[in-house]
Amino acid sequence: MSALTPPTDMPTPTTDKITQAAMETIYLCKFRVSMDGEWLCLRELDDISLTPDPEPTHEDPNYLMANERMNLMNMAKLSIKGLIESALNLGRTLDSDYAPLQQFFVVMEHCLKHGLKAKKTFLGQNKSFWGPLELVEKLVPEAAEITASVKDLPGLKTPVGRGRAWLRLALMQKKLSEYMKALINKKELLSEFYEPNALMMEEEGAIIAGLLVGLNVIDANFCMKGEDLDSQVGVIDFSMYLKDGNSSKGSEGDGQITAILDQKNYVEELNRHLNATVNNLQAKVDALEKSNTKLTEELAVANNRIITLQEEMERVKEESSYILESNRKGPKQDRTSEGQALSEARKHLKEETQLRLDVEKELEIQISMRQEMELAMKMLEKDVCEKQDALVSLRQQLDDLRALKHELAFKLQSSDLGVKQKSELNSRLEEKTNQMAATIKQLEQSEKDLVKQAKTLNSAANKLIPKHH
Known part of the structure; x- marks a missing residue:
């Protein structure tokens, strides 16, 4: 953080020094890292102008805090962009040993520490x-x-260790951007912890919270039980982001592809979470259905036990009151034995009282379990009602199918009867056809006979004609 914070006792640089420092530039992706006097300054390339602005006084606290906020915001842009690009190229779940991820947490830690109010403790x-x-x-x-x-x-x-662990869990939960936005929107609460010109109180904090949305496409998995988060040193490694100046031009051409991949990964991750949520809810419903009967039986047993204990308590109270009355009215020589009986009765009463308290605690537990069970039963009843409605509709469809089946059977029976009638008619037609064929044969035979007779008559007539001539 010392590289980002300008010292307060430095001299004001002249215009020539500023121009010379602007010429001596190291390109850090799309950002320019220059030396203004003895301190580091980050500027985006689009915002660079070699014409120096009017020189502010470096001793002004607002000027120093504004430069620190700008440096942290630009560093956060670099860290988030590099982390997303490297994670998408890597294509696997990230762990705590991944260097860009470690640098991201370091940058976030510096952003959250900026402008914190110091709290006095014993140390x-x-x-x-x-x-x-x-x-x-x-x-x-x-x-x-x-x-x-x-x-x-x-x-x-x-x-500090708890804060680092919180950041890691929020990133795994993919809610870091949502949490930071909710925190930044409540500046009246943040004013208790931050100075008025701190990063979390200014516009740069909201910009960083918006940039964190892109991290929802990253899958991260941390095991923090073995990590020493208390003693880690949060130092920003600028060498990870040093690139050639020409590489920024090539990266601009891949911006649309990266955005499409980010949207695709986000939708797939959202779908996976929804499926997991549905599976978990279904498993819970199944478990509640299985435990419903068991809880009901246990509750009935507990109620019977409570009633029995209450009856025993009433009986012990009556016995103790009877013993007290007999002690008051009886002779003095019997008080020793009766006192022993009274002490035993008191001891028994104390044990019964303790037992009653235990039973009451158990009853409270059973009541809470019964309430949960009733809630689960309501959910199950709702599910059963929905299934009953579906069953009624299915039954209606089944009745319709049965009616359609009867109608088709009737039509089939009618068609069978028609086929029989047609077959009988066909057989009759065949008989008539056979009869007509026999008649035709007879007619043909008779025709032949008639032709023969005609020929005979013709021959006879021809013989008779010459005789007349």
Whole structure:
């Protein structure tokens, strides 16, 4: 952080020094890293102008804080962009040993520490960003889970370690951007921890929170039980982002492809989470259905036991009251034996009282379980109602199918009857055809006979004609 923070006791650079420093430039992706006097300054290439602005006084705290905010914002842009590009090229789940991921957490730690108010303790002044991060669970209820997980980690002893663990869990949960936006929107709460011109209180904080949305396409998995998050040194390694000036031109051509890949990965991740949520809910419903009967039986047994214990308590109270009355009315010589009986009765009463308290605690547990069971039963009843509605519709469809089947059977029977009638008619037609064929044969035979007779008559007539002549 010392490279990003200008010293307060430096002399004001002249115009010639500023122009000379602008000429001596190291290209850090799309950012220019230049030396203004003895301190580091980051500028985006689109915002560079070699014409120097009016020189502000370096002793002005607002000027120094503004430069620190700008440096941190540009460094966050570099870190997030490099992390997304390298993670997409790598194509696997990232772990805590991945160097760009480690540098991202270092940059985020510097952003969250910027402008923190110092709190006085017994050991001196202490600045920790764990306090603002604890506020997130009040603004976003989903963050309560990771806050509780951080507090339960046994190896964390300092607030800085807890803050680092919180950042890692939020990134794994893919909610870091949402949590940071919710925190930045509540500046009245942040004013308790930050100075008015801190990064989290200014526009640069909102820009960084917006940039964090792109990290939702990254899958990260950390095992923090073995990591020493308390003693890590947060130093930004600028050598990771040093590139040739011409490489920035080539990277601009791949911007659209990268954006499309980011959207594709985001949609796939969202779909995977929705499927996992559906599977978990289905498993919970199945478990509730299985435990419903068991809980009902246990509740009935517990109720019977409570009734029995209450009856025993009433009986013990009556016996103790009877013993007290007999002690008051009886002779003095019997008080010793009766006193022993009374002490035993008191001891028995104390045991019964303790037993009753235990039973009442168990009853409260059973009541809470019964309430959960009733809620689950309502959900199941709703599901059953929906299934019953579906069953009614299916039955209606089945009845329609049966009616259609009867109608088709009737039509089939009618068609069979028609086929029989047609076959009978066909057989009759065949008989008539055969009869007609026999008649035709007879007619043909008779025709032949008639022809023969005609020929005979003709021959006879021919013989008779010459005789007349």
